[in-house]
Amino acid sequence: MTGVTGDLLIRSVRPWPNSPGEPAVDVLCEDGLVAATGAGLDAPPGVPSVDGGGGVLLPSFVDAHAHLDSTRLGLPFRPHSAGTGLAELIENDRRNWRSAERGVAERATYALGRTIAAGATVVRSHAQVDVDSGLAKLEGVLAAREAHAGRAAVEVVAFPQCGILREKGTADLLEAALGAGADLVGGLDPAGYDRDPVRHLDVVFGLAEKHQRGVDVHLHDDGSLGAFQVELICERVAALDMRGKVTVSHAFALSGVDADRQRELVDLLAEHDVAVTTVAPGAREPLPLRQLRWAGVRLGLGQDGMRDYWSPYGNGDMLDRAWQLAYRNGFRQDALVEMCVDIATRGGAAVVGRPHGLTEGSPADLVVVPGDTVTAAVMDRAPRTLVVHAGRVVAAGGELV
Numbered sequence: 001m002t003g004v005t006g007d008l009l010i011r012s013v014r015p016w017p018n019s020p021g022e023p024a025v026d027v028l029c030e031d032g033l034v035a036a037t038g039a040g041l042d043a044p045p046g047v048p049s050v051d052g053g054g055g056v057l058l059p060s061f062v063d064a065h066a067h068l069d070s071t072r073l074g075l076p077f078r079p080h081s082a083g084t085g086l087a088e089l090i091e092n093d094r095r096n097w098r099s100a101e102r103g104v105a106e107r108a109t110y111a112l113g114r115t116i117a118a119g120a121t122v123v124r125s126h127a128q129v130d131v132d133s134g135l136a137k138l139e140g141v142l143a144a145r146e147a148h149a150g151r152a153a154v155e156v157v158a159f160p161q162c163g164i165l166r167e168k169g170t171a172d173l174l175e176a177a178l179g180a181g182a183d184l185v186g187g188l189d190p191a192g193y194d195r196d197p198v199r200h201l202d203v204v205f206g207l208a209e210k211h212q213r214g215v216d217v218h219l220h221d222d223g224s225l226g227a228f229q230v231e232l233i234c235e236r237v238a239a240l241d242m243r244g245k246v247t248v249s250h251a252f253a254l255s256g257v258d259a260d261r262q263r264e265l266v267d268l269l270a271e272h273d274v275a276v277t278t279v280a281p282g283a284r285e286p287l288p289l290r291q292l293r294w295a296g297v298r299l300g301l302g303q304d305g306m307r308d309y310w311s312p313y314g315n316g317d318m319l320d321r322a323w324q325l326a327y328r329n330g331f332r333q334d335a336l337v338e339m340c341v342d343i344a345t346r347g348g349a350a351v352v353g354r355p356h357g358l359t360e361g362s363p364a365d366l367v368v369v370p371g372d373t374v375t376a377a378v379m380d381r382a383p384r385t386l387v388v389h390a391g392r393v394v395a396a397g398g399e400l401v
Helices: 086-099 104-117 136-147 170-180 197-211 223-240 259-271 289-295 318-328 334-352 374-380
Strands: 008-015 025-030 033-038 049-059 061-066 120-128 153-159 184-188 214-218 246-249 275-278 299-301 366-369 386-389 392-396
Touching (some): 008 366, 008 386, 049 334, 049 374, 049 386, 061 104, 061 275, 061 334, 104 120, 104 386, 120 214, 120 334, 120 386, 153 170, 153 214, 170 197, 223 259, 259 289, 275 334, 299 334, 318 334, 334 374
Parallel strands (some): 061 120, 120 153, 184 214, 214 246
Antiparallel strands (some): 008 025, 049 366, 366 386, 386 392
């Protein structure tokens, strides 16, 4: 497939927001953009039409935090073998990744295909770069991006999962990764894991400034230690004029401090336009979703690893992850469930800096989900009727086309 845009008429869908029993309409896409919405639209000559079956039409899902290089989706299940704690999880991955039945590129390509078939057409994936694997994992994720170039837009983060300062040569590998095709430079717990937040961030932001790239830092450190690092990151953003170009992934510190300190951190992130991504983890307190959105912080959702050496969870389905986000927050009202869907669609697009929506002129990156309402679709999670990228159907009925 190529990355060209397309023209398409989607018949019988109910654009979000919608109410039960609301009449279906048609949506015309031209040159990869939403061009018109209305009842009984005619397809221009030569433009194909597809049936949405009366399903709910959403902007496509955005996986704003994936690890395509580590997935074992589609492979035989392996019992979880890691001990407790971040360091043991990292080392367990190192002990096992080479013994996978398939190489990184094949595994990443399969997982990305599953993600697209489930309705995500925008993905930001981290790819581990370290002295053990070199650029092998990055190259595998880049190969997956190329394999699905006509189906999804994929950003790749050069991710130092084993730290930057612990092993000599990692900083050089990060720079090499940026030259090899990575779009952003990553970081990992500058204080808690690398034990020198200033030097760690010197490397990350130094590379970002030199190569004019964005930054996405994993921040598992919680409490006052994590809060301190949020402040350090925002100081770098201000000093280098990088508003809108930096993301803090996980940001567990936001849910591990008292209400006053939390408010200070949320306001700081908003002031410096630093985005946040969450994966709706099961073992941590949920992030303050409403407070972040009220403050104007760009907030996205991701799958993290998918059945890998870190965790047996994950299936490639962002609608499933939106359900998990709602469930972990105890949401029952439709408006709150729909907020989780918004985080999984428009929110993630804002994190990666892409326009996204259903209005005329928006990119025709769309997904049709069976269901009377968005909340019903989240609860049922039926196979997606249609997935559209740049005005072209790329999946139907849960399968790639």
